[in-house]
Amino acid sequence: MAVCTVMIRFRLAEKDSIGAAHAAVAELIECVRAREPEMLTYAVYQETDQPLRFCHYMEFLDEHAYERHATSAHLRRFVAAIAPLCSEEPDCTRLSELGRADPA
Numbered sequence: 001m002a003v004c005t006v007m008i009r010f011r012l013a014e015k016d017s018i019g020a021a022h023a024a025v026a027e028l029i030e031c032v033r034a035r036e037p038e039m040l041t042y043a044v045y046q047e048t049d050q051p052l053r054f055c056h057y058m059e060f061l062d063e064h065a066y067e068r069h070a071t072s073a074h075l076r077r078f079v080a081a082i083a084p085l086c087s088e089e090p091d092c093t094r095l096s097e098l099g100r101a102d103p104a
Contacts, residue, residue: 003040004060005095012052013087021054024081031074038065052087 012021025044032042038061047053060066069075 002062003097004063004066005097006056006058006060006066007093007095008056008058008090009093010054010082010090011087012054012085014085015052017085018051020085021082024078025054028074028078031072032069035072035074036065036069038062039069 012018029042029044032039036042039058040061041057041059043057045055045057047055058066058069060069
C-alpha cells in the first residue's frame, strides 16, 4: 500500500476573511483528528509574506483513506465555509514522495 499525499492551496479574497478561515481550519483539524485514524499527517500553513494564502499538506494511509476524507461531512462543511471567501478555485495537487530526511 502506498501513502497518498495531497497538497491543497487556496487564497482568500480579503483580509477580513482571515479570522473566519482560521476558525474553519481549526474545526476541520479537530474533526480530522477525531474521525480519521488513517490520516498520517494533516498540516495547515498560512504564508508569512502573503497571509491570504493557505496550504494544506496531507498524508493518508492509502487511496481509500483519501477518498473517505474527500467525501466526509466535515470536509463538505469546511469547503462550504471557505469557498465563498476565496478569490479563486483551490489548487489540489497529488504528490509522489522522492525522499525524506527523518530525524535520526
